[in-house]
Amino acid sequence: MPWKEKEVSVSSLLLDPQNPRIPPSSEPLGQRELMEELVLHDKVLELAREIANDGWSPIELLVGLEVDKAVQVLEGNRRLTALKLLHNPENAPPNWEKRFRSVMSAPGAHSPPKKVKIVLAPTRESAAPLIMQKHTRSQVEPWDPLMQARFYRTLANSGMTPDDIAQQYGGKASEIANSLRLDEMYAVA
Secondary structure, rough: OOEEEEEEEHHHHHEEOOOOOOOOOOOOHHHHHHHHOOOOOOOOOHHHHHHHHHOOOOOEEEEEEEOEEEEEEOHHHHHHHHHOOOOHHOOOOOOOOHHHHHHOOOOOOOOOEEEEEEEOOHHHHHHHHHHHHHHHHOOOOOOOHHHHHHHHHHHOOOOOHEEEEEHHHHOOOOOOHHHHHHHHHHHHH
């Protein structure tokens, strides 16, 4: 069976009760309880801040499965929870609603998408190798400081200032300026 890709409303997507991040429970957890578990234990607020500060990344697709005419997200439950709570902070666990509201009220906050691309797996089993690979292997090697400085240099060479780079791509202008100085020092050496 082929994998399909489609755009789906964030509000219609369901969290996966079989997500390994969710501890076993004697009773099945509902969607709000699943969100609460992720918020309390898996840094969803920090992720929501990143989405609000930097915007939604179109290269981070969610992986889902159609279950009883609904789409359950097998991969990307933290991201989905962050999106849901950015749209509806009133669904956050007790004492968290104000925190999620403040994320969207921060100056320059990006509006989270109402729809996201999702890749639909034909079966849960066919999605397992992809999910396992993403969570147990390091597929993307982080840049060392000099590589990051070179990346900032290409942006600066196109006419962007550290403030422009920080505003458009995230990060702090002072750290970007330090990276650009590192790149200059390396070039001189």
